[in-house]
Amino acid sequence: MSGNRSTATRVGAGIAAGIATLGAGTAAYAARNLTYDTREAARLASSGMRARAVTTPDGAVITYGEGPARGAPLLLIHGQQVSWADYASVLGTLTRDWHVFAVDAFGHGGSEKDPSRYPALPQTEALAWFVENVVGAPVVVAGHSSGGLLAVRLAADFADRVRAVLIEDAPFFGTEPERARSTYAWLDTFRNIHRYLEAGASAGADSWTRYWLQHSYLRTMFGDRAWQSLVRGPVERRLDRDPASSRSCGGCRPPSTARSRSRPACRTGRATTTCATARCSTTAAGSPDSTRPRPSAGSASRQPCCTRRPTTRTASCWVR
Incomplete structure (x- = not known):
């Protein structure tokens, strides 16, 4: 009998431990997913990335983040429903050895919201222009998911502007119409x-x-x-x-x-604004201090979202 009681005790203890582990894991998972935005914002602020914007010759705004010039240029292209800032968890590490440029694809973040620019060809043509006119040198390009498809198209069509390609989970066949x-x-x-x-x-x-x-x-x-x-x-x-x-x-x-x-209206902490509104700052990304309109269309050179006054000191752009 004592042996049976001992076995039952061990089984009960094992079940209790399993339930406790499951409960703790569920709680940790929930806490992680409910607080990730504040953690990512802190990582972004400490990464050294500056939020900027540029307008292509045909008037399309591209918002992007740029890190310190500590190495060869690295272009990051995100996937669906996110923005360049979603690389926050790795930007601090990457900026130690690379000159990082992380772009917002059209239709995402603060970049142009024009459906005619969403197909792969207009996106990659704009990226090629960005590499030539903003980065100024061939890049190593890393693309995640749909960004991986754009990275491959960029390398195929503009090989002289790409040194190497890193493809992360790109849905090459999942985007075929029948699938x-x-x-x-x-x-x-x-x-x-x-x-x-x-x-x-x-x-x-x-x-x-x-x-x-x-x-x-x-x-x-x-x-x-x-x-x-x-x-x-x-x-x-x-x-x-x-x-x-x-x-x-x-x-x-x-x-x-x-x-x-x-453009649909978004809520900010202080007022209702639009997705086209840029918060401008001379501080690190994620630290807005004023609101100004986007740059006028048509400039083919790198330019900020705004300036505080007619001066040579410009402000970077942080779009919400």
């Missing part, structure tokens, strides 16, 4: 973005983040109860406490009509 609609990116992201924009003011959510929480394909993997308790509930409570946490251009309200060409 795209069955991919997770389509089911959870592209389809919902399309529906959100089509719905306009009737979307039933004050930001893209809330709309995604209501309609995410991930719900089918979690189940409604788990989704509500582990994901939607905590994130919505965070949004209620800090509405500014969804104020990036990904958190803009949809246009009032499906065909509206006006």
